[in-house]
Amino acid sequence: MKGTVIILGGGPVNGVGGALAARFAREGHHVLFTGRSIEKVQAAADALAADGASIEAMQVDVTSAEDQDALFAKAESMGPIAAVLYNAGNNAIIPFEQLTADLFEDFWRVACFGAFLTAQRAVPLLKTQGEGSLFFTGASGSLRGKPNFAHFASAKGALRNLLQSLAREFGPQGIHVAHFIIDGVIDGDRVRENYPDYLDQMGQDGALSPTSIADAFWATHVQPRNAWSHEVELRPFKEKW
Numbered sequence: 001m002k003g004t005v006i007i008l009g010g011g012p013v014n015g016v017g018g019a020l021a022a023r024f025a026r027e028g029h030h031v032l033f034t035g036r037s038i039e040k041v042q043a044a045a046d047a048l049a050a051d052g053a054s055i056e057a058m059q060v061d062v063t064s065a066e067d068q069d070a071l072f073a074k075a076e077s078m079g080p081i082a083a084v085l086y087n088a089g090n091n092a093i094i095p096f097e098q099l100t101a102d103l104f105e106d107f108w109r110v111a112c113f114g115a116f117l118t119a120q121r122a123v124p125l126l127k128t129q130g131e132g133s134l135f136f137t138g139a140s141g142s143l144r145g146k147p148n149f150a151h152f153a154s155a156k157g158a159l160r161n162l163l164q165s166l167a168r169e170f171g172p173q174g175i176h177v178a179h180f181i182i183d184g185v186i187d188g189d190r191v192r193e194n195y196p197d198y199l200d201q202m203g204q205d206g207a208l209s210p211t212s213i214a215d216a217f218w219a220t221h222v223q224p225r226n227a228w229s230h231e232v233e234l235r236p237f238k239e240k241w
Helices: 016-026 038-050 065-077 101-129 150-173 189-194 196-202 210-221
Strands: 004-008 030-035 055-059 081-086 133-139 176-182 231-234
Touching (some): 004 016, 004 101, 016 038, 016 081, 016 210, 030 038, 030 065, 038 055, 055 065, 081 210, 101 133, 101 150, 133 150, 133 210, 176 210, 189 196
Parallel strands (some): 004 081, 081 133, 133 176, 176 231
16 A cells, blocks of 8 residues: 555654654655754755655654644645554663653653553554554663663563553454664764764674664565564674673
C-alpha cells in the first residue's frame, strides 16, 4: 500500500528521523516530517526534497493533543496512512539526587505520553484501513536501568509495556506495532557535533548507522503478516550488551 508516512521526532537529515524519511520516500511514500522546531524540520525536509523525496514539514509537539489532532487530520485528508513512525525522544545524564519532579515528568511526557497520544489517534485510522505500521524507537534503557538514567529508563520501560499491550490488542486487527531498541551510539549529526572523539574511539562500524537503522524499519514494515516482528534490537557488532 502506497500512502502517507508520518514521522514524529524528525530531527536532522543525518539522524534516525532523516534516514527514515529518505528510506520511505525512496519507496514512493509521501512523508509528513514533524518536530517541535519548524525551522529544523523544514531545513531537513528541504534537503531531502532536493534529493527527490516527496516530503513536507510540520511543527508538532508530540505532548500536545492539539498538535497531534492537527497532524492526523491533515494525514487523513491525504488518503491512506502506510506507517506512523514515532522517533521522538530525549536523554541526558542526570544523577538521581539531582533529578527534579518536573524533569522526571518531562522525560516521561516525550518518551511515553507522546507515544500514547500518537497511538490514540493512529489506531482508529489504521484499524479502519485494516493495515498499516505503527513503529516506535526505543533504547537500551527500554530493557534496563543504569545509574544516572532513572528518568530515561523508567520512561522507555513504560513505552515498551504500552507497545506490548497495543501489539496484542490491535495486531489481530491488521496493525503492525513494532518497537525498535537502539542499543548503542548513533553516528549522526548530534554525536558528530558534540562527541567527535568518541566516534573515533569506537572505530569503523562501532556506532549505529542511521541509514542501517532505517533499513531495519523498512524491512519490518514490509514483513508478511504471517511472520511479523514486534521487537527488533539493533546494535553495532562491537557493542557490549
